[in-house]
Amino acid sequence: MMMQISEPQHIPAEPIAFLxxxxxxxxxxxxxxxxxxxxxxxASYYNVLQYAGISVVWHMHEMVFGFAAAVVVGFxxxxxxxxxxLWTPRGRVLxxxxxxxxxxxxxxxxxxxxxxxLLDLPFLPAAAFVLFRLIYRSGKTRNLRLVGILALxxxxxxxxxxxxxxxxxIPVTTPLHAALLLLIVLCTVMxxxxxPGFTANATLAKxxxxxxxxxxxxxxISGCFISxxxxxxxxxxxxxxxxxxxxxFLRMRDWKTIKTLQNPLLWILHLSYAWIGIGTVLxxxxxxxxxxxxSALHAMSVGALGSLIVGMIARTTRGxxxxxxxSSPFDILMFSVIQIAAIVRLSxxxxxxxxxxxxxxxxxxxxxxxxxxxxxxxxxxLFRPRVDGRPG
Numbered sequence: 001m002m003m004q005i006s007e008p009q010h011i012p013a014e015p016i017a018f019l020x021x022x023x024x025x026x027x028x029x030x031x032x033x034x035x036x037x038x039x040x041x042x043a044s045y046y047n048v049l050q051y052a053g054i055s056v057v058w059h060m061h062e063m064v065f066g067f068a069a070a071v072v073v074g075f076x077x078x079x080x081x082x083x084x085x086l087w088t089p090r091g092r093v094l095x096x097x098x099x100x101x102x103x104x105x106x107x108x109x110x111x112x113x114x115x116x117x118l119l120d121l122p123f124l125p126a127a128a129f130v131l132f133r134l135i136y137r138s139g140k141t142r143n144l145r146l147v148g149i150l151a152l153x154x155x156x157x158x159x160x161x162x163x164x165x166x167x168x169x170i171p172v173t174t175p176l177h178a179a180l181l182l183l184i185v186l187c188t189v190m191x192x193x194x195x196p197g198f199t200a201n202a203t204l205a206k207x208x209x210x211x212x213x214x215x216x217x218x219x220x221i222s223g224c225f226i227s228x229x230x231x232x233x234x235x236x237x238x239x240x241x242x243x244x245x246x247x248x249f250l251r252m253r254d255w256k257t258i259k260t261l262q263n264p265l266l267w268i269l270h271l272s273y274a275w276i277g278i279g280t281v282l283x284x285x286x287x288x289x290x291x292x293x294x295s296a297l298h299a300m301s302v303g304a305l306g307s308l309i310v311g312m313i314a315r316t317t318r319g320x321x322x323x324x325x326x327s328s329p330f331d332i333l334m335f336s337v338i339q340i341a342a343i344v345r346l347s348x349x350x351x352x353x354x355x356x357x358x359x360x361x362x363x364x365x366x367x368x369x370x371x372x373x374x375x376x377x378x379x380x381x382l383f384r385p386r387v388d389g390r391p392g
Contacts (some may be wrong), residue, residue: 007099015331016204019091023320024382027313027374030070033105034371046357047083055112063301065120065157066105068183071309072153073097073127076146078320080131084138087134090129117161118230124154130147148199149186159262174229177297183302184276186310188218188248191273196255196257202266209253213239215252220244221280227287232286242282248277264327265318266309268335275303290296292349302367303342310338315368316377321381322388330377333369341366 018024042058043049077097081088089097104120128150135143159175162168192214196207224240252273260266279299285291314331318324341363348359385391 002006014249016091018383019094020385021081021320022074022088022094022097023313023316024074025094026077026101027075027317028069028379028382029098029101030315031063031371031374033067033070035368035375037067038364038367040046040173042360044113045360053109057172057176058108058111058181058373060173062105062108064176064183065124065135065153065160066101066108068305068309069153070101070126070148070305071169072183072186073101073312074133075116075123075312075316076127078316080134080143080146081142083140084134084139086134088134095128095278097123113161113164117165121154121157121161124150128154149182152182178229180297180301180305181229183305184279185218185222185225187273188221188276191269191276191301193252194254195269195273198269199256199260199266202263203256203259205256207256210251210254213247213251217244220247221276224280224283225313228283233247238284239281241287245280245284246275248280249274264332264335265315267313267327268307268314271335271339272304272307272311273306275299279304295346295349298345298349299342301365302338303346306367306370307335307338307342310334310374313374317378317381320386320392321384321389322386322392323381328377331372333376334373336364337373338370341370 023251027146037059040049040054041056044051044054047055075090077094078087080086091286100123104116104123106117107119110116128147129157131150132144132147135141156175157180159168159170159178161173163170163172163175192209199205220240224237224244227237227240252270257267257270260270268329281294282291282292282296282299286293287294314334344366345363346360348356348363351359381387
C-alpha cells in the first residue's frame with residue numbers, strides 16, 4: 001500500500017507542484033482536518049462549543065468519509081498512475097476533486113441533511129469512476145478490487161445519508177461502523193502484502209508470509225465484523241473474533257518485528273497492524289459484554305487506522321518527494337503520540353467518571369499533535385518539486 005511511485009519521464013510535469021499528484025493536496029488536507037475536527041468534537045461533547053452540526057454522528061461520519069477517504073483517494077490517485085502508466089487527476093482536475101471534498105466537509109458541518117447528501121456523496125463515486133476507467137484501459141484488472149472498496153464505501157455513505165433523510169429505516173450508526181470495518185479489512189489485506197517486504201528490504205532479514213494463514217485470518221476477521229454488524233449472537237461473534245485475532249498475530253510471527261525497533265518508519269507499520277488484532281479481540285469481548293464496543297472501535301480507528309495513516313503518509317511523502325527513507329525526530333514524535341492517543345482513548349472507557357473528560361481531552365490533544373507534526377515536517381515538501389529533480 002505504501003510502495004514507491006515514480007513519474008513517467010516523457011510527460012511534462014504540472015507546473016504547480018502541489019497539484020502534480022493526488023497525495024500532495026489530500027495528505028495535507030486530511031492532516032489539517034484531523035488536527036481541527038477531533039478537538040471540535042470533544043469541545044462539543046462537553047458543551048464548551050454549542051453547535052448542532054457537530055454531534056457524535058458527525059464525528060463518526062467525518063472520521064471515515066472526511067479524513068480517511070481523503071487519504072485513501074490521495075494514495076490511489078498516486079498509486080494507480082504508476083500501476084497503469086496513465087495519468088490520474090492532476091492540475092485543474094485534481095483541484096476540482098479537492099473542491100468537491102471540501103464542499104462535502106462544509107456541507108456536513110452545516111447540518112442540513114439534503115444539502116449534505118448532495119455535496120458529500122459525489123466524491124467517492126467520482127474518484128472510483130476515474131480510477132475504474134484508468135485501470136480498465138490499462139488491462140491491470142487485478143487492481144479493480146481497490147475500486148470495489150471505494151464502491152462499497154460509497155454504498156455505506158449513501159446508506160448513511162438515506163437514513164438521515166428518513167428514506168430507509170436502519171440505525172444511523174450501522175453504515176458508519178460498516179465503513180470503518182471495511183477500511184480495517186482493506187488495511188488487513190494491504191498490510192500483509194507490503195509490510196513483510198518493506199521489513200525485508202530495510203533490515204535484510206528474511207521475512208516469511210503464509211498465504212493460507214492470511215486467507216484464513218481475513219475470512220475470520222471479516223466474518224467477525226459481519227457477525228457484529230448483523231447482531232448475531234455474541235458467542236458466534238466472539239469465536240470468530242478470537243480465532244481471527246489469533247490467526248492475525250500468527251501471520252506476523254515471521255515478519256521479524258523485533259528487527260524494526262531501530263527503524264521508526266517500519267515499527268509504526270508493525271504496531272499499527274498489531275492494533276487490528278487488539279481491536280478484533282476487544283470486539284469479541286464486547287459481544288460477550290466484557291468490554292465496550294467503543295473500546296474495540298477506537299482500537300481500530302485510532303490504534304490501527306490512525307497509526308497506519310500516520311506511518312503511511314510520512315513514508316509515502318518521503319518517497320514521492322525524492323527524500324531518503326530516514327526517520328526524523330518529527331517522525332518519531334508523530335508515531336509515538338498517535339500510540340499514546342490510542343492507549344489513552346481506550347483507557348477513558350474504564351477510568352472513573354470524574355477522570356474521563358481529562359482522558360478524552362488528552363487523547364484528542366495527542367491525536368491532533370501527531371498530525372500537526374506531520375504538517376510541520378512535510379507541508380513544505382508537498383508544495384515543492386521533488387528534491388531529486390524528477391517529476392511527481
